[in-house]
Amino acid sequence: MSNQKGGVGKTAVAINVAGALNEQGHEVLFVDLDPQGNATENLGMREAYDEGPPSLFDVLSDAEQRSYITNLVREHEEMDVVPSNIDMTAVEPELTLSRRSGQQLSLALEHVEGRYDYVIIDCPPFLGNLMDNALYAAQNTLIPALAETTSKRAFELLFDHISALEKDYDIEIRDRGVVLNRIDVRKIQAREMIEWVENAFDDTPVWRVRERAAVQRAMTEGSSLFVEAPQCDQVDAFREIARGLDKQFRRRRVSHD
Ligand SMILES: Nc1ncnc2c1ncn2[C@@H]1O[C@H](COP(=O)(O)OP(=O)(O)OP(=O)(O)O)[C@@H](O)[C@H]1O
Numbered sequence: 717m718s719n720q721k722g723g724v725g726k727t728a729v730a731i732n733v734a735g736a737l738n739e740q741g742h743e744v745l746f747v748d749l750d751p752q753g754n755a756t757e758n759l760g761m762r763e764a765y766d767e768g769p770p771s772l773f774d775v776l777s778d779a780e781q782r783s784y785i786t787n788l789v790r791e792h793e794e795m796d797v798v799p800s801n802i803d804m805t806a807v808e809p810e811l812t813l814s815r816r817s818g819q820q821l822s823l824a825l826e827h828v829e830g831r832y833d834y835v836i837i838d839c840p841p842f843l844g845n846l847m848d849n850a851l852y853a854a855q856n857t858l859i860p861a862l863a864e865t866t867s868k869r870a871f872e873l874l875f876d877h878i879s880a881l882e883k884d885y886d887i888e889i890r891d892r893g894v895v896l897n898r899i900d901v902r903k904i905q906a907r908e909m910i911e912w913v914e915n916a917f918d919d920t921p922v923w924r925v926r927e928r929a930a931v932q933r934a935m936t937e938g939s940s941l942f943v944e945a946p947q948c949d950q951v952d953a954f955r956e957i958a959r960g961l962d963k964q965f966r967r968r969r970v971s972h973d
C-alpha cells in the first residue's frame with residue numbers, strides 16, 4: 717500500500733483488503749512498516765509496538781538479526797502480523813547506512829517464504845527508505861488515494877519515485893490498482909476525480925470505497941469490517957479488490973506454469 721500522501725487510507729485499505737483475502741481463504745501476512753504503528757495499534761498489538769528490542773528495527777538494520785522476523789510474527793484472527801515498533805522511528809538513517817538500503821525487508825521476508833499467499837505491507841506516508849523497502853520486496857503496488865484533485869500531484873510524485881527505484885535496482889514494479897477511498901458521491905469534485913483517475917489509469921483497475929463511519933469504527937475495534945461490521949455495504953468493495961488481485965496474480969501464475 718503506497719502513497720506518500722498522509723491520511724488517504726493506506727492503513728484502512730490494507731487491513732480491509734487483508735480481511736477480504738482472509739475471507740476468500742488466503743493466508744495473509746501483514747507487515748506494518750510505518751513507524752507510526754497505526755495498523756499495529758488498530759490490530760490490537762499496542763504492547764508489541766512498545767516492546768523493547770529486538771524488533772522490526774533490528775530485523776531491518778542488522779543483517780545478523782534478520783531471521784528474527786519469524787519471532788516477531790503475531791497472530792490476529794484474520795491474518796498474521798509483523799508489528800511496527802517505537803524503535804522504527806529511528807530506522808530511516810540506519811537504512812541509509814546499509815549497503816543494500818532498499819533490500820532489507822525483502823531479505824528478511826525470505827525467512828517466511830512459502831508460508832503465505834499474500835504479504836500486505838502498510839507503508840509510511842513518505843518517500844524514504846522504508847517505502848523503497850516495501851516496493852522492492854513486493855514489486856507490486858496498490859495505491860489508495862482520495863478522490864480529490866490533490867491526488868494528481870501525489871500520483872505524479874509516487875510514479876517518479878517508483879521509476880527511479882526501478883532504474884536503481886533494475887526491477888519492474890507493477891501497479892495492481894488504485895483504490896479511491898472515502899468517496900462521497902454528493903461531491904462534484906469526487907465525481908470529477910473518479911473520471912480523471914479512470915482515464916489516467918486505463919490499464920489498471922480503479923476500485924472505489926465509500927466514506928463510511930463503520931470503516932473507522934472497525935479499525936479502532938481491532939479488525940477489518942469482515943469481523944467488526946460485516947453488514948456494512950463496503951465489505952463488497954473490499955471483496956471486489958481481493959477478487960481482482962486474485963485474478964491478476966492467478967493469471968500470472970497460470971501463464972508462467
Ligand atoms: N472509507 C473510509 N470511510 C471513513 N473513514 C475512513 C475510510 N478510510 C479511512 N478512514 C479513516 O481516515 C483516517 C485516515 O485513514 P488511514 O489511517 O487508513 O490513512 P493512512 O493513509 O494510512 O494515513 P497515514 O498516511 O498517516 O499512514 C482514519 O481515521 C481512518 O479510520
Ligand SMILES: [Mg+2]
Nearest residue numbers: 726727750754
Ligand atoms: Mg497508515
